[in-house]
Every structure is written in structure tokens, then in C-alpha cells.
Amino acid sequence: MAQDSRLSPRLSRLKETLSTKHLSGTDENVQAVVAVLLQEETSSDLNILLIHRAERIDDPWSGQIGLPGGRVERSDPSARAALRREVSEEIGLDLDKDGDELGTLSLGSPMRRLEMKVQPWVYGLRHRREVRTGPEVQEAFWVSLARLPSLRTTTKIEIRGTRRSVEAFLVDGRVVWGFTHRVLEELLSVQDEN
Numbered sequence: 001m002a003q004d005s006r007l008s009p010r011l012s013r014l015k016e017t018l019s020t021k022h023l024s025g026t027d028e029n030v031q032a033v034v035a036v037l038l039q040e041e042t043s044s045d046l047n048i049l050l051i052h053r054a055e056r057i058d059d060p061w062s063g064q065i066g067l068p069g070g071r072v073e074r075s076d077p078s079a080r081a082a083l084r085r086e087v088s089e090e091i092g093l094d095l096d097k098d099g100d101e102l103g104t105l106s107l108g109s110p111m112r113r114l115e116m117k118v119q120p121w122v123y124g125l126r127h128r129r130e131v132r133t134g135p136e137v138q139e140a141f142w143v144s145l146a147r148l149p150s151l152r153t154t155t156k157i158e159i160r161g162t163r164r165s166v167e168a169f170l171v172d173g174r175v176v177w178g179f180t181h182r183v184l185e186e187l188l189s190v191q192d193e194n
Contacts, residue, residue, distance in 0.1 A: 006100055008040050011124040013194045018103025018122060021190070027072075029107070029117050033083040034069030034180075035095070036105065036122040036187060039142070046191075047142040048184070049131065050176065051090065054138045061110070065176045067120070067183065068137075083121055091140050092132030099123035105186050110179040120183045143171050148188060 007015065037049040049068065056062045068090045069083065076082040084095050093099070105120040131140045151169040157177055159166075168177035169184065176184065 015102040017193050027079045030079040030119045031116045032071045032118040033079050034067035034120050035087050036120050039125040045146045051140045052138040065174045066180045089134050090137050098129050099125050
């Protein structure tokens with residue numbers, strides 16, 4: 001595969017690795033989407049954007065740490081269109097102008113909604129962009145992928161009224177668990193293949 005001239009060598013290798021995985025679902029079986037947004041920090045490290053969801057009664061993931069994204073609405077022409085809309089609404093980025101699609105990670109389900117199929121799309125951001133959080137997001141922050149393995153932990157979380165031990169990342173006092181944790185673990189695994 002020829003290197004994409006808009007991408008750094010590191011992001012080009014990640015795109016090539018993801019292209020061999022064929023992990024995406026079809027629009028018919030994708031109910032929600034999340035964006036795995038990467039920016040190059042140094043030639044040897046990438047940062048990923050995480051969000052702290054605002055406290056909202058109508059959001060089952062209210063107050064949690066996650067990835068930008070949300071439900072595919074009936075008015076969305078495709079799951080990709082839903083991703084572009086959600087990223088714009090939540091953090092003010094235009095994926096068509098600000099990023100390059102690198103591929104997808106495995107279609108999965110959050111613990112609280114096992115019937116919901118969520119598609120993670122990986123994007124490399126072309127330039128550092130200011131992130132402007134919308135009303136659904138309390139804060140957005142960047143985390144070094146190289147740092148993530150040292151942040152692995154096990155913690156107690158209440159799931160459907162029961163306290164359970166779950167694997168997580170503890171990022172500056174913030175617990176990253178569940179679906180987001182699984183997406184990050186898969187990303188680390190794919191990155192290790194580079």
C-alpha cells in the first residue's frame with residue numbers, strides 16, 4: 001500500500017495495519033458511532049482525544065469518560081454521516097477538513113446496552129485544532145497512547161445496581177472503563193503491530 005502523503009509515516013503505518021483488519025459493520029447493523037481521534041505528539045507518540053460526558057438525565061453514559069460520538073439517527077444518510085455530525089456537535093471538529101480516516105476497530109457493544117452495536121472509526125488529525133465542547137460534553141482532553149499501558153488498573157463500578165470489578169485506565173484521576181476501555185485496548189494492540 002502506498003503511503004498517504006497527507007499522513008505522517010506513523011499514521012500511514014497505522015492506516016495500513018487497519019486496512020487488513022476489515023472490522024467495520026454495515027450501516028444496517030450500526031446503531032451508534034465513536035471517533036478515535038489521534039494526533040501526532042512526537043515521531044514516537046500519538047495522543048488520543050477523550051471526553052468527559054456532561055451530566056444529563058437522558059444520557060445512559062452521563063458523567064463518564066468516553067470517545068466523541070453517539071447514536072445514528074434516522075435522518076443520517078449513513079453511519080459515517082452520523083459520526084461527522086456527532087463529532088461536530090460534541091467537539092466542534094469537521095472530520096472532512098480536519099482529519100483523515102485511517103480505518104475502523106471492531107464493532108462492539110457497551111455493557112449497559114448489549115443490544116447496541118457501536119462502530120469505532122479511527123481518524124488522524126492533520127493539524128492541532130482547538131476543540132470546542134458542545135452541551136453534551138463537560139470537557140475534552142488528550143492522552144498519550146504511550147502512557148496508557150502504565151495506567152491500567154482494576155476498579156469497582158456500579159453496573160445495573162451491582163458493584164463489579166472492571167478493568168480500566170486511570171487517567172489523571174478519571175476512570176476509563178467499559179466500551180471505551182475495550183476500544184483503547186484494541187487500539188494499543190493494533191499499534192503494537194506497527
